Amino acid sequence: ILNVEQSPQSLHVQEGDSTNFTCSFPSSNFYALHWYRWETAKSPEALFVMTLNGDEKKKGRISATLNTKEGYSYLYIKGSQPEDSATYLCAFPSSNTGKLIFGQGTTLQVKP
Amino acid sequence: DAEITQSPRHKITETGRQVTLACHQTWNHNNMFWYRQDLGHGLRLIHYSYGVQDTNKGEVSDGYSVSRSNTEDLPLTLESAASSQTSVYFCASSRGLVDTQYFGPGTRLTVL
Numbered sequence: 001i002l003n004v005e006q007s008p009q010s011l012h013v014q015e016g017d018s019t020n021f022t023c024s025f026p027s028s029n030f031y032a033l034h035w036y037r038w039e040t041a042k043s044p045e046a047l048f049v050m051t052l053n054g055d056e057k058k059k060g061r062i063s064a065t066l067n068t069k070e071g072y073s074y075l076y077i078k079g080s081q082p083e084d085s086a087t088y089l090c091a092f093p094s095s096n097t098g099k100l101i102f103g104q105g106t107t108l109q110v111k112p
Numbered sequence: 113d114a115e116i117t118q119s120p121r122h123k124i125t126e127t128g129r130q131v132t133l134a135c136h137q138t139w140n141h142n143n144m145f146w147y148r149q150d151l152g153h154g155l156r157l158i159h160y161s162y163g164v165q166d167t168n169k170g171e172v173s174d175g176y177s178v179s180r181s182n183t184e185d186l187p188l189t190l191e192s193a194a195s196s197q198t199s200v201y202f203c204a205s206s207r208g209l210v211d212t213q214y215f216g217p218g219t220r221l222t223v224l
């Protein structure tokens with residue numbers, strides 16, 4: 001059974017703080033690792049799809065790194081803003097079906 | 113612009129009634145998915161389809177069915193609605209098996 005774990009479960013930071021959280025996934029049969037941003041009362045929105053070990057992706061103040069050998073990815077947010085408040089999901093596609101296995105998410109709250 | 117839409121956005125129904133939720137995408141994606149969002153469980157996969165006439169059960173498929181008669185649509189039917197099916201339902205589509213999934217806006221279903 002594939003397991004994708006995210007930590008911490010929730011995070012409260014002050015505006016301007018930088019923060020990061022972790023996604024752990026099975027390191028065998030790796031195809032890709034997805035990050036999504038999910039704001040309350042909206043639908044999940046894709047941030048990154050990462051495929052190569054050592055990959056680093058960036059979108060504005062948000063960046064992500066990938067280590068496929070040890071099975072983890074970090075998501076970093078530099079200088080958090082209240083509009084960054086959301087749940088950040090990572091997902092790992094099952095190699096034989098392509099179904100995305102989602103982690104439980106990290107819920108970030110940025111206080112002004 | 114290509115998009116994915118869901119209808120209705122909100123639905124209230126009674127226990128035992130049959131309900132169908134619509135999902136329509138204009139990306140010409142082969143892969144389509146239905147998820148439900150539940151507190152403490154995140155996103156759980158109900159059914160998915162890899163193409164016309166193809167449907168597969170996800171982890172929480174009991175009480176639900178789907179059909180795929182064309183590329184654009186994957187309607188989700190609750191055969192006999194139960195209060196446990198009160199949830200927010202998201203439809204998603206993707207081009208390839210491990211590609212980004214694009215989510216619809218969601219349907220909030222309440223079963224009384």
